[in-house]
Amino acid sequence: MAIQVFIDQGHNPSGVNAGAEGFGYREQDITYMVGRYLADIMADDSRFEVMLSRPTPETSLGTSNATSLMERVNMANEWPADYFISIHVNSNPNPAVNGSEVYVYEFDDVASALAEQILLEIVRRTGTKNNGVRENPSLYVLRRTQMPAVLVELGYISNEDDVQKLVNDQYQFAYAIYVGLLNYLELPQIL
Incomplete structure (x- = not known):
């Protein structure tokens, strides 16, 4: 039986729950494409079945920040997913802050190792900076999912070096998430 992975592309295209912006780019566009690439990569691997929170660039979930997050979690729980991967990009008022980090609800064996x-x-x-795995029990999508869940902050849209990677290396970010999942599951790469 295929491993069911729910890919949550953070934020809506516009309006409620829209994402961060920097250097003329929008978080929700980057997360949409990285999630789309990840779904396409995993669709070619029969060991996985994938569901996207935003199957199209125009898909908008919920009528508020709270209901947008709730819809994503409900979709994953009802499917039911075996793993939940939420994709985001970070922002900071200090343009020097850069790098990637991954959030978990709490440090445990499964989500933390993934x-x-x-x-x-x-x-x-x-080539982003490793900012580590971080615990954040306040994040709704980590708190309310009924399966191991991670929230991936690919890089900082507010940092000039990171934003170039976020725009130009979207496939590499997606492939890295895929290989990270394979490594965690101790499955060989076949693609």
């Missing part, structure tokens, strides 16, 4: 493998591959493939 987060670590994903982060190592992102850093290895894209």
